[in-house]
Amino acid sequence: MTAPTCFTLSTTDHIAHLVLNRPAELNTMHPTFWRELDELLTRIHHEGQARALVISSTGKHFSAGMALETFGGAIQMDDQSPEGRAAIYDLLTDMQATFTKIENLRIPVICAIQGGCIGGAVDMVTAACIRYASADAFFCIQEINIGMVADVGTLQRLPKLIPFGVVKELAYTGRRLPAGKALGYGLVNEVFDTAEATVAAALQCAKEIAAKPPVAIWGTKQAVTYARDHSVEDSLRQMGWLQGTVWSNAHVREAISAMKDKRAGQFTPLAELPSFKALG
Structure with a gap:
């Protein structure tokens, strides 16, 4: 594969560290993001050298979710014919499969989350095994705020992680769930003062995992x-x-x-x- 533009990937002492690296764009998700993530996860899965994967980010927010301009450009959601609507199903199935690769990866995945974890980013982190958050982190099912249903895994995985009533509240209102409340509900394992401390804790957890068979x-x-x-x-x-x-x-x-x-x-x-x- 060509060098990724949306991520950096490094492996040290059997720990893979995948970093979202478009902070100026709030690490939003566009077609290149999906393609590169899919390719990198496939590589990690097949190589078998890493024993744990940490996913972290850069800048103010972990990710602001789907790049909205994508819907008017690369992704055409044709609702004018049954054929077009059927294609929406197939498109979503393909997108869902990328985040499912996180869940199905042969090794544990730990997310270190700072700032906003919004829309598609919630779909992404709910597929991980462990989530750490900085004190300024928050989670938002943004899709309802832009007139659509969250469709890449949040509504399917979040009910397995936090109380059902809380899922409904977040999904219906689009409210932000701050890190402290997310900890209380069990969405995140621990909250740290800074983004740097959050990443350090995720890497330490990965180190402990990597020491096992x-x-x-x-x-x-x-x-x-x-x-x-x-x-x-x-x-x-x-x-x-x-x-x-x-x-x-x-x-x-x-x-x-x-x-x-x-x-x-x-x-x-x-x-x-x-x-x-x-x-x-």
């Missing part, structure tokens, strides 16, 4: 995501199959030995995934 972290993410959407009975059954897949006596011995010796454990990385489309 990658395949055990993979299995844990699989289990908790599955349990969110299934019954306890089904989830326990899935857990049996999953543990039979990822169990490693060697990893358990090494983890215990590393704890006793007060040293970093040595674990096998996740396997690189070749692109099926590129084979042959």
